[in-house]
Structures are given as structure tokens and as C-alpha cells.
Amino acid sequence: MATYSTNEFRGGMKILLDGDPYSIIENEFVKPGKGQAFNRVKVRNLKNGRVLEKTFKSGETVEAADVIDTEMQYIYNDGDFWYFMDPDTYEQVGASKAAVEGAVKYLKEQDTCVVTLWNGEPLLVTPPNFVELLVTQCDPGVRGDTAQGATKPATVETGATVRVPLFIEEGDVLKIDTRTGEYISRANK
């Protein structure tokens, strides 16, 4: 079993604490000139997203979590699981509702996502930073209302609702930043 010493701790490193996988956010080395050294570490639980702080004696070792980020193509969902395929091996994995929670409203079949696997099981699905999605529902722009920055809601094919400029119509394709949920531009082909 791979282990890391606190001396090796870096942001992004994946470790196992009380049986759960965590990602290191911050690692602060705390040591009085004369006396015991400690590492004060901020970690995020990769199963539930909770952030906590933990103190280690410097030099302690912690088990590494077998967590890898891999690019996979979203193929379909059957109501219980969302299925992703490794484009090289064609191997498929099913992600639970909890794992796709933040991504589901941007998931379009064929799009490539980052799937975080822990011991081969999907922990988390991160959609591409930018997606192009078809507008399926929005009210027509009101003629004459040309105030700068005026927006209206639009619903896209995957179910997400974004604020868009008034000139957007049903049938337009939008470029959306999934990290902020914001409309970027029109992307009609």
C-alpha cells in the first residue's frame, strides 16, 4: 500500500483518512524553533465534499488513496446510473446520482468529462469547462427593450437554466461555462 509522509504533502494529493478518500487543499508546516513540528492540513472529503482541518505530527505517514482523474465520454443514463466510457479501452463505468450531482444538468451524450475514480469506482464527475447546448425553451425578446445587460432565462436541452441576452431564441446553441453556470456566447453552427 502506497503511503505519503507529511513532508511530501502537496495540494491536490489524494489520501485516505478513516477509510474515506480526501484531497489535500492546503498544508501548513507549524514548528516552534525548539519543539515538535506539526502539519496543519486542510482536506476535502471526495465522497461528500466536506472540508475539514487535521493536524499531523510531522514525519507521520498516511495511506495514499487510489484516486485518479480520467477523461471519459458520457454515453447514457438508465435513471439510476450515468454511464461513462473510456475512449481507449471502451470500458464502461456507472456513476451514482451523488457522483454526477454537480454535473448532471450539463451532461450531453458524447461529451468528454473528467471522471474521478476511487478504486475504479466513480466518485465525482466534472463536466467540460465549456459546453455547447441547444435552447429548448425561452420567451421571445420584448421588442424595444434594449437596455444594456438586460437578460432573460433560457432552458437548454440538458435541463440547465441560464441567464441569456434578449436576442437569444429557441433553437439557438449556447456556449456555457459550467464552472460558473454563465452564458458565454451564441454558438450557432
Added chain:
Amino acid sequence: MSWRPGASLHALAERARMLQRIRAFFMARGVLEVETPLLSRAGNTDPSIVSLEVCDGGWLHTSPEFPMKRLLAAGSGDIYQICKVLRGGESGRFHNPEFTLLEWYRLGFDDRRLADEVVALIGEVAARRLEVVSVSYRSLFLDALGIDPLRAGVDELQALARSRGIAPDGDMPRDDWLDLLLSHIVTPSFPADRLTVVTDYPASQAALARLNADGETAARFEIYWGAAELANGYFELTDPVEQRRRVAAEQSARRQRDLPPIRADERFLQAIDHGLPDCAGVALGLDRLLMKVVGAEHIGEVIAFDAGRA
């Protein structure tokens, strides 16, 4: 990977100015500048400090304390040194494994008088007036944590650390629990622009300070600027028997912690046998002092090439 320095040219100019001011400070007080070996035959026996061994024999010094005391025993009078020291595994916002230390010794001074001089030197380098508060280690703990650091049992210290969410897994020696509480709760709450002189450390943390008359505390002080620990000083231990006892205690602590054994520095012990004059000594971390002077958040902002760029 960048070849560029991590410090701004402004910070480097401030470093040069700091060194000039320090040398002027000691010149005016008649303290002699000295140099001692970086590469020493003896390593540091302190169990909480990692000495770096070089491949063809000897150790890189972690502090110039022992050779400087040999100079004092040889009759040097007041001395100071500005040098790089190296400590393995110390890397972080306030730590670089190679850092610059100012260490000085004053004959006829006790810890109180030397602490005053450290405050004066910091004021001169910073070129501004800082509020100064002096407080004993014991009242610090009583005020901040409601616990007596001289009396509380390991279980009490551990329970307190647990309740504050800072307890590491497993057992630790009593002094490590005190270090944990001090470094995680007490010192981080020091006001940002205040110098705090912490006096009268527990006897168990005397290091090389003589004990006070109460037998429970040592004539050791530390100085913090805000939450940053800058200096550690002692009314120096001169009793050769007690000195050998403390080195032996460090060596047995190394064994308890499964650390590799390091031989005692016999040349140092011989000098103490010969006779160390009554004096007080202090070591001050210059990189951290410079961080506070220029308002840096990370030690790498005041060192041209820190460990990550060396």
C-alpha cells in the same frame, strides 16, 4: 521551472539594509563579529531538529551556538554572528531548510536585559515603533486556555487539544502537547503589530537556559512579532555537570523517538568544563524579521532563491 528569483528586488534591497543596520547596531555597542564553521564534526543532539550529514563526514550546522560558546570560553567577550544554518525537513510559509540566523552573546546580561536589547534591535531594523508586551509562558496559557502549563497532566492537555480539533492521532510526550497548543492556539492570536516577549519557559523546555530560583521555570525567552516567532534566548547555563546531563537527556529522547543517535560535541563540553562566563545569548531569524519588515506572506518572498528555486 523558472530561473528567476522568488524575492522582489525591493525585498533584496531591504535585506541588504537590514544587514547594514544590524552591523551598525553591534558596532555601536562594541560587540565583535565572528565566524564559525558551517561544516562541523558534531551534529545537533536536539531531537526536534534534523541535522544534515554530508557524505564525506561531518554535519552542516543547525545553529552556531556551540562554537560561539567555545569562543566565549576562550575569552572573546561579547560576540555576534550572521550566518546561514540548515535544518532538514523544515519547509513552509515561515520555514526554509536553509535560513539566515543572527546569534549574539552578551557578558553580564541576564535574559531580561538581553530581551530588551533584542526589542531595541528589531525597532532599529524595522525603523518604526512597535508595541511591546512581556508575558510569562505560564500566564499566557492561563489567560488563553485556562490551563496551567506547569501542572496540567498529559491527559488534560490532550483533552484540551481534542476539544479544539487540533489533536494529532496517537500519544505524544507532554512537552509536545504544550508545543501543539502554543503553536496552534496561543501564538496565532497575538496582535499583528505587537512584539510579544514570552518569558520563563517551563523547566522541561529549558534547552540550554539556566533554571530560575523557583526550579519550575527556566530563564528562557522568545520574541514574537505578531504570530511569527523571531527569537529564542537564554540566560545561559554554565554549570558543566548540568550541561552534560541535558545533552544526555536529549540523547535518550532521541532513542525514545527512534531517531538515529548523534554523538555529543566533546569540544563544546570541554569548553563548558573550562568555564563559560556568565552571559545571555539569543538567536534571531533574519528571514522572518525581513518578512515582517516588508509585509511578506511567505518566506520565499524575501529569499532570492528559496528551497524550491535553489
